Amino acid sequence: MHYEGAHIIRPPSEADSIILQVTVGCSHNRCTFCGTYKEERFRIKDQAVVEADLDFAAQYCLKQSRVFLADGDVLSLSQRPLVELLSKIKQRLPWVNRVSLYGNAKAIRNKSVEQLLELKGLGLHRVYMGLESGYDPVLLAIDKGADAVAMIEAGQRVKAANLFLSVTALLGIAGSALSLEHAKATGQVLSGMEPNQIGILTLMLLENTKLYRLEQAGEFKLPTQQGMLSELRTMVEHLDLKKGQLQSNHASNYLAINARMPRDKEAVLAAIDQALAGKTRLKPEYLRAL
Numbered sequence: 001m002h003y004e005g006a007h008i009i010r011p012p013s014e015a016d017s018i019i020l021q022v023t024v025g026c027s028h029n030r031c032t033f034c035g036t037y038k039e040e041r042f043r044i045k046d047q048a049v050v051e052a053d054l055d056f057a058a059q060y061c062l063k064q065s066r067v068f069l070a071d072g073d074v075l076s077l078s079q080r081p082l083v084e085l086l087s088k089i090k091q092r093l094p095w096v097n098r099v100s101l102y103g104n105a106k107a108i109r110n111k112s113v114e115q116l117l118e119l120k121g122l123g124l125h126r127v128y129m130g131l132e133s134g135y136d137p138v139l140l141a142i143d144k145g146a147d148a149v150a151m152i153e154a155g156q157r158v159k160a161a162n163l164f165l166s167v168t169a170l171l172g173i174a175g176s177a178l179s180l181e182h183a184k185a186t187g188q189v190l191s192g193m194e195p196n197q198i199g200i201l202t203l204m205l206l207e208n209t210k211l212y213r214l215e216q217a218g219e220f221k222l223p224t225q226q227g228m229l230s231e232l233r234t235m236v237e238h239l240d241l242k243k244g245q246l247q248s249n250h251a252s253n254y255l256a257i258n259a260r261m262p263r264d265k266e267a268v269l270a271a272i273d274q275a276l277a278g279k280t281r282l283k284p285e286y287l288r289a290l
Contacts, residue, residue, distance in 0.1 A: 001018075001019065001020075001021075001053050001056055001058070002021070002049050002052065002053055003019075003021050004021065004024045004045065004186060005024045005025060005037070005040050005071065005259075006039060006040070006260050007036050007037070008021065008039070008070055008071070009036060009061045009070070009071075010011040010068045010070060011068075011100075011128050011166065012197070012199075012249075012250065013166075014066065014068040014089070014112060016066065017064060017065060017066040017067055017068040017098075017100070018057050018061045018064045018066065018067045018093075018095065018096070019070055020050070020053055020066050020067055020068070020069055020070065020089075021045060021050075021053070021056070021069075021070045021071060022045055022050055022069050022070065022071075022074045022077070023042065023043065023044050023045060023070070023071050023072070023073070023074055023076075023077070024040055024041075024043050024045060024071055025037040025041060025042040025043065025071055025072060026040075026041035026042060026044065026071065026072030026073055027042050027072065027073040027076040027104070027108070028073065028104055028145050029042060029072070030071075030143045030145065031132075031142055031143055031144060031145075031227070032112075032117070032141070032142045032143055032209060032211045032214075033132075033142055033170070033203060033205075033209055033211045034206075034209065035206035035207070035208040035209045035212075036072070037071070037072055038208050038209070039208075039262075040071075042073075044077065044081075045228055049097065050085070051088075054088060054092050054093070055092075057092075057093055058092050058093060061093070061216055062095065065096055065097050065098065066089075066096065066097070066098040066099070066100070066101070067093065067096050067098070067099045068099075068100050068101065069085075069091055069099065069100070069101040071102075071195055073102055073103065073104055074101045074103075075091060075101055075103035075104075075106055075107040075108065075111070075127070076103075076104075076106075076107040076110075077101070077118075079111070079118070079149025080117050082119060083113075083118065083122060084118070086119060086122035086123050086124060087122055088114060088183065089123060090122055090123050096123070098123075098125040098126065098141070099125055099126075100124075100125060100126035100127070100128065101124070101126075101127065101128070102127075102128045102129070102130075102157070103127045103128070103129055103154075104129065104130065104145065104146070104154075104206070105129070105144075105145065105146035105150050105151050105153075105154040106145055106146060106150075108127070108129065108154035108155075108157055108158060108253040109150065109153060109154050109157065111157070113160045113161050116157065116158065116160075116161035116163060117161045117162070119161075120161055120162060120163055121206075124163065125163065125164055126163065126164040126165075126166060127158050127163050127164070127166070128166045128167075128168070129154065129155065129164055129167050129168070129195075130144075130166065130167075130168050130170075130171050131151055131155075131167050131169055131189065131190065131193070131268070132144060132168065132170040133146055133169070133170065133173050133174060133182050133185070133186050133188065134148050134151065134169075134182075134185040134186035134187070134188060134189025134190065135148070135174060135178065135181055135182040135184075135185035135186065136148050136185075137178065137181075137183050138173060138174045138178060139151075142173060142211070143197060148185065148189050150191065151189055152189055152192040152193055152230060155167065155192070155193030155194070155195060156192075156193065156194070157194075159194055159195075164196045164197070165193065165194075165196050165197070166195060166196065166197040166198075166199060167190060167193060167195040167197070167198055167199070168198075168199045168200075168201055169186050169190065169198065169199075169200055169201070169235065170200075170201050170202070170203055171183075171200060171201070171202045171203060171228045171231050171232055171235075171253075172202055172203035172222050172223050172227075172228055172231070173203050175220050175221050175222065175223070176221045176223045176224075176227055177221070178228070179223050179227055179231050180230065180231065180234050182231070182239050183230075183231040183232070183233075183234035183235040184235075184239070186235050186238075187234065187235040187236065187237065187239045187240075188238050190235075190239060190241070190281070191238070191239055191240040191241060193263075194241060194242060194244070195241075196243075196244055196245065197244060197245045197247065198239075198244060198245065198246045198247065198249065198261075199247050199248075199250060200232065200235075200246070200248035200250070200251050200253060200257070201248075201250045201253065202228055202250075202252040202253045202254065202288070203222065203252075204252050204288065204289075204290055205222070206290075211244065225254055225282060226276065228254060229255065229272055229274065229276050231273050231275070232248065232255070232272055233269060233272040236265065236268050236269060236272065237269065239261060239262075239265065240262070241261040242261055242262075243261070243262075244260075244261045245258075245259070245260060245261070246259045246261050246264075246268065247259075248256075251287070251288060251289045251290070252288055252289065252290055253277050253283065253288075254275075254282040254283050255271070255272065255282055255283070256283075257271065257278065
């Protein structure tokens with residue numbers, strides 16, 4: 001398989017997937033906390049290269065039943081190339097039963113429900129979307145490119161197309177000053193989106209980001225461990241989901257959670273309270289990673 005760029009990333013649940021790189025970098029690439037693609041110019045890979053990767057997968061990836069389309073935002077492509085790509089995957093990798101990709105709010109909102117349904121009919125199953133925060137002042141500060149209303153609209157559009165929606169939220173992204181406001185609003189916006197899966201991550205500052213430079217200048221302060229846990233508790237407290245999975249088992253988190261909502265909500269809150277009281281061993285700093 002042919003990969004370009006310094007980083008090829010995928011969600012944890014795509015660990016066993018065929019990683020088919022269709023674009024390089026991220027179409028937005030302005031988020032102040034993300035350093036993944038800072039050195040990359042967003043571009044669409046040459047069709048012949050993608051075709052060669054499909055040939056490789058058809059010969060050597062017979063035991064992998066899932067495909068993840070990289071890099072940061074393949075959904076930003078226009079409809080025709082996406083239809084052609086999914087059609088080729090369906091034709092040449094007929095054993096694949098799930099195709100997934102990242103999609104930001106702008107890319108999702110640029111697709112109609114009918115277009116998303118067309119992609120679903122060709123094998124698209126799952127859209128991973130980064131919310132990070134549901135609090136508009138934070139979304140503006142981190143240059144996310146969408147406000148809370150746009151985030152909810154995008155999430156609801158994915159759900160209207162009967163696609164699986166996985167959304168990430170980021171503890172610490174508001175800093176200590178707006179921590180609980182961010183947590184409350186994020187819980188409320190997630191409730192409005194009704195994702196099938198919520199993935200909680202904890203902010204780790206990267207040296208090649210604007211947010212790191214702000215922290216070094218004393219203009220941004222990360223919450224403490226206790227602050228992160230309080231944020232998590234407030235976020236969960238304001239979650240009102242009909243059905244969904246809540247996970248904080250990413251390596252960046254201090255406390256791992258794997259729960260079904262709303263069934264496990266009270267148990268999750270109790271577990272966080274135990275951690276806040278110092279009765280649960282948290283992940284040590286040296287084991288945390290992105």
